[in-house]
Structures are given as structure tokens and as C-alpha cells.
Amino acid sequence: MDDKTVTAGGDGKSSVDGHSTGSVAHQIIGQFLIALEGQNGYEKAAKNLRNAIFGAKPTEASLRFAMFEEDEL
């Protein structure tokens, strides 16, 4: 799992490195990921979700795997 840097701006914006396009949508989603990372017990899910969301087109299956680390069989 590669590390990506997500930094929150003071004006409600954030910048997301890695695969993010830096669009407004990705800035907003980046803010969500920062918030999730800060929640006890959700750090890993946040990292997995960042990869699933910014690494490729997210699907229900990829998000499920990111959240629960299990394939839908």
C-alpha cells in the first residue's frame, strides 16, 4: 500500500496527492478520507479506501474490499 499525502487547506479545500486529479470532487473526498483516518479503528479502512477511490474507478466490490478486506464471493 503506497503512502499518499493528503493535506487540508484552511479554506475548506484540501489537496490530494497520488492518483487524485486534484478536482474539487477529489478535494472533498480527500477531506472525508482525512476525517476517516482520524477515527479510531478506521485508519486502515481509510488507507484502503484512498487506494480504491483514487487508484481506479471505484466500484461497490472495490469499496467493500477496502472497507472489510474481504472479497464478495
Add this chain to the structure above:
Amino acid sequence: MIRALSISIREFRGVRDLNLDFAGKNFAICGPNGTGKSGIVDALEFALTGVISRLAGAGTGSLSVKEHGPHVDSRNKPENAYVSLRVHIPSLKKDATITRTVKDAKNPKFSPDDPEIRAVFSKVSLHPEFALSRRELIRYVLSEPGKRAKEVQELLRLEEVETLRALFQKIANANDRDVKQAKVTREEASSSLLRALGLTKLSASEILAAANEKRAILFLPALPALEANTSIKDGIVSGSAAKSVKVPKQQAKADIDAIKIKLAAVQSAEFLSAIAKVSAALDDLSKDEKLLKSASKEAFLRTAISLFDDDACPVCDTPWKPEEFKNHLAQKLKDYSAATAQRKELERQLLPIVNELESMRVAAGSVAKYGSQLPTPVDCADLTTYVAQLGGVVSRLRAFIPLNETSDALAGASKVSEEVLKALALLEAGVAALPEPTQQDAARDFLSVGQERLEGYRRESLKHKAADKAAQDARFIFDLYNKVTTEALEAIYRNVEEQFSKLYRMVNYDDEDAFRAELKPSMGKLGFDVDFYGRGFFPPGAYHSEGHQDSMGLCLYLALMSHLAGDAFTFAVLDDVLMSVDSGHRREVSKMLLEEFPNTQFLLTTHDEVWLRHMKSVGLIEPKRFAHFRTWSVDLGPTEWDGRDVWDEIKDLLGKNDVRAAAALLRHYLEHFSKEACQSLRAQVEFRGDAQFSLGGLLPNAISKLKKSLKAGKDAAVSWKQNDKIDAITTQENLLNAAVSATKIDQWQINAAVHYNEWANLHKNDFASIVDAYKALVVAFACGKCSSVLFSTPEVGEAEALRCSCGDINVNLRRKS
């Protein structure tokens, strides 16, 4: 992201062959309706995105870029139709060209072709909102709140936020369903365990007490506690159960009693009434063919959206732009919303029926196993078939679609065949005929079956807990996502609201300097209210005029684009966006664009010459950065008001002996030229409220003003003893005087034969000499080096100099004091 340097358009839309030099600066395209202005906008959009908006979307029917992108005379040669756009990319400090043909619109050519440049053009292609027409602009202002939110979110490219929200919601909902399912299965395992142990309440102490009672019979030590890994049969030697009795009589009897109760339940009046109610609703739904089709297609469409790869339809491989594909399917799904609501309600009513049948299936399955284990085996094939049928019914009811299959499954849900009842009766008799086990055997059976079912219960409990945890996590993530994204959107809207209000105040500072606006996001909607002269907040269309609404649309667009692109907002095309705004406010719009967006290159189209002048006088448009179309024809496309075209065209007309047309063109052009000259020299003309100035009211005044300026310049040069200047001005004066004399303008009022009203009646050769004279006059107004019309500076107050664009002519008008 980019600044446009130049564009070449060939055989595209209404254009045959046109080059425009933007030079990375603001650029205006002016001309009457139908002269090809919007064709330039189409060409820009096509070059950058491969799409022409006006040929796509609602109401465009069978129109397409491939069929209707080429000029009508090249419609069968799409390879000849192309647009080549040269741009500067500030972030890379590079210039690059993108060339796109209609024939191969999806594969533009890049020069230079390197990944960085491709990446920039790729990003631009995803932002077609750089071009804005009045039709689009007004959407932001007058839309309904729900629709406006969608429009604004589309402009801000927020669909990914919504797509992800929908996925998180889907996962959370699916996990909630999983928990319910796991709970049913765990409860069934619980019932089975209680039956085996002869208990009515599931508690560790009661299980322990019951187990220890049986263990005492077998002289096994009492268990001190019941923990997660405790085996109540611990100590029993494997295989020591009475071999002659494979079926534990007491437990089998309890299971058969339980299934009889369940059979009675599924045949009870209450259950049958519930089935009848749902069946009737299903029948109603089935009768509505449209809804039925909707219900059938909905799942398919949702699958199509999830499988779409941003390139082509997953079913037929037809290429689609992502936004258009999603909008297309979203509209279809919206039409199915009534069916969706009915479906959800029916699924809710079906759930207890499904749970009851599933419970029945599990119970019947475990009883059927006893048949072959009895001393005199009982044929349980019918019972086993019934169990399989129940499984099919449950699956059908859970799937819901197709409706006819759901209806059929429901119709047979409560039916139990005579054969099944007979098999159960035989089983019951077989179990009853079993010899009563010894106390030790009974205790051994009790502990073995009890342990087996305890393990089953533990398994299902763990599954339920895991499902519950996953559901809580999914719901937590979904709720957090909603909270964070809603707050972020509210922050965006607050920012946009402030910027929008500021821009609007700049344009309307004369009467709305305290103007404010409110953008209120709520449940997928975006309310937009504006202050009306301190009387309260109202929708923009409530009291504000159409002109004010136009400027609101522009200001909201600019505020949104500023937020969307930030420093990358370097390029915008505004296609006749201020039709309804009066000239005074247009001047303020020009100032606002210049002051607030110094790093944005605007390409503006307008049919209004006055606004073009405003743009130039305010400095939004530099002197040469505009194209002024005078006419359009299907053969030539748009024709500009530049001298070369006009004189060549007049010559061509005279070659065809069409003096009337040549005379009309010369007069039309001289009127245009005179306006430009009067404007640039600040000549005085008689005011006309209708702005319909004639050639006679303009050209003499322009000549007079130029003569006066040259004379003032010569006087000043004399006072400063600048002999070289005096000579240069004298040369210019002589050129002008000779040209004026040749035209005989000074005789217009006294000699009707030389008046422009008579030009159409002249012989070709006579008119040709007039054309030559006026061409020389036009040249006398311009710099010999750069060809720009001479202009006075400054634009207001006392004139200080007469100049040209390149600086070669710079005549000081101020005498030495």
C-alpha cells in the same frame, strides 16, 4: 490551464477557411446574427473536447458531430473538416497545437506530442464548461432548486462525490440486509438448540444446568462454566452412543413437533392473509405494463452504470461521454422512481413471509435427515423435494424480479402436499416406535445433539456479530462521508456566494451596491435567493429584470469557475452571454472581467458593436484583438471587416459588372470604417438616439478631426522645433488632402452627382476610380507600417497625442508653453 494563441478552421460548420490570431489575449468576435460567431465557439469546443454542444443533448435528435460537423458542402468529406488550435500552457511554459478532424474526432493530433501536453489537453477535455452560452448561463439562475443543484454540481464536476455517496449508501443498505438475514439464521439455530436441550430460554446457566444433569447420569464431571469453547459432551468417548439408535428420540420428537407448529403457521389465516395482500399488490403492479418493464429494467440499468468504463456502453459498445451516459440512464431511472417506491414497499411486506419460509426450510431439512436413520427407514424424498422447493421460493421472493415469477412463487408458498404431510406422519410414527433409550443413552444423545447444535448456534452468532459489525462500520463510513461532504459543499457554496455577490455588486454598483445572495444546499437541492433592494431575499426570477438575471448568471458562472479551477481558470469562452444587459452595465461587466480576472483569457462573442467598443475602450480588448464579421455566405463562410477582403470583393463585383452590389458594399464598409475612425480619433458627430449613423454624418467629421489633429501636431512640432516631425506630418497631411480631394467629399452637399447615393447608378469604370479614391483615403487614416487606424490619446480629456498601434506614428499635440 491554457491560453489560446491562434485557431485555424477549415470546412467546419459554417466556416470554409478562417484563421484568427488570439495571441493569448482577450479576444472579441462581433457581428450581426448569422455571421458565424457561434461557429468559432463550436470550433474551439470541438478542438478541445471533440464535442459540439449544440449538436448534443436534449432536443438535438438525429444531429451529430460526424454528420453535421463538416461544412454542408463537405458533409461527405469529414476528413477535410478540421480545427487546429495553438495554445500556450502556462504550467509547462510551452506552446502546443491540437488538431482534430471530424472524421477522427476521438483521436486528435498533438504537436509537440509529449505526455505532459497530452495530459493537459486531456484535462481540458474533461472541462467543457470553459465555454458558456446565454442558454446555459441562465440555467444556473432560473432552474428549480433540485435541478440547479445538479447544474451547479455538474459545473463543479462534483458527480464523483455523488457517485461515491451512492456506492457507500448501497453498501450500508446491503449490510443492513445481511444483518437481518444473519439474525434470522441465528434465531433458527437458537430454536434448534433450545429444542434439543428442552429449554425455553437461551442462557448459559440453564444450558450448563441441563448439561450437567445429563453428565451426572454418565458419571462425567460437572462443567464449571459455559464458555465460548466449552463442549458439553466433553468426556464422552467417540462412537459410544447407542449404535442401534441413530436417531435421538427425544430431540427428533421435538424437531417434528416444531415443524408441525411451523406448518400450521404457514397455513394460518394470518399468514395466508399476508400472502394474499402482497399477491394483490403484485398483481396490480403486474397489470401496469410500464411499471412492470420499469421494475425489470431498473436493476439492469444500475448494473450498466456500475459497469460503465467511462468510454463505451457496456452492452452495445456505443461510445459515450461519461456525463452524458450517466445522465441518460439517470433520467430513465428517474422515470422508474414510482416503480422503485412500490417495489420497496412490497419488499418490506414480503420480508416476514420470507423469514417464516426460510425458517420452515431449515427445520424441514433437519427433520428429513432422520428418515434414512430410523430402524425402518422412511422415504423422505417428498419432504426433501419440499425443502428444495422452499429454497427456490425463498430465492424467488428475495430476487423480486421478474414479477410473474415472484407471484407464482408466492402463490405456492403456503401449499404443503399430501405426500409431505404423509412423510411427516410416517417419520413421526417411526420416531415414536423407537425404543425408549436407557437413561445413559438418552443422556449421551442429549449431550451429543446438544453440542452439535450449540456449535451451530455459536457459528451463526459469530456470523451475526461479524455482519452487525460490518453493518455498523458501513453505516458509520456512510454517515461520516455525508457529514464531511455536506460541510465541504456548504463551504464551497459560502465561498461562491460571497464571490458571486461581490462580482454582481461591481456590475450593478449604481443601484445595488448592498446586494447579497444566499446559496442554500439542502437534501440534494440548492436554493438560490437574492436580495431585492433591501426588501428581502427572493428567487432571481421573482423581481429582477432579465438583464439583471443575465448578469447574475455570468457572475455565478465566474464565481463557480474561480472556485472550480482556481489559478487554472485561464480560459473562458462567453458566447453572447449578455443579450439582455443594457450598454451601461455591459461596460461595468467589461471592467469587472478586466479587474477581477486578469489571468483569464476571455473569448467573447457579441452581435452588439457598442459592447465591442466598450470592451475596447475599457481595455478588456486590445486594439487588434477582435474579429468583426460583416456577413456570412454558404460559399465563403464568415467575412471579416478588414480592408483587404473588402477591396478584393469590390473588385470582384466590378469584374462581374455588378456596380450596384459594389456600391452597396463600399458604402457599408465606409460606414463601418468611419465609425471606427470617429471612435479612435474622438471626432464629434451629431448624436443619434437610434445609433443609426449615416456615412454623410460620419466620414466628413472623421476627416475634419484628422486634419485638425495633424495641424495641431504640426504646430506643436514647430513650437518644439522638431523639423523631422514637421516633415513627417506634412507628408501625412498631403497624403490625406490628396485623398480627400480625389473623393470629392467636400462636394457632396453641392454636387449630387458625386454623392454616395448616386454610386449605384455609375458606369463600372467611373465607379472603379471612386473605389480607388476611397481606398487611398482609408490608407491615409492609417499607419503605413502597421496599418492600424490612427487614434488620439488619452481616451478622455484633452488630446495629447495622435498615435498608431506599432508606435511608428506618435504625433505630440501639445505646444511648448
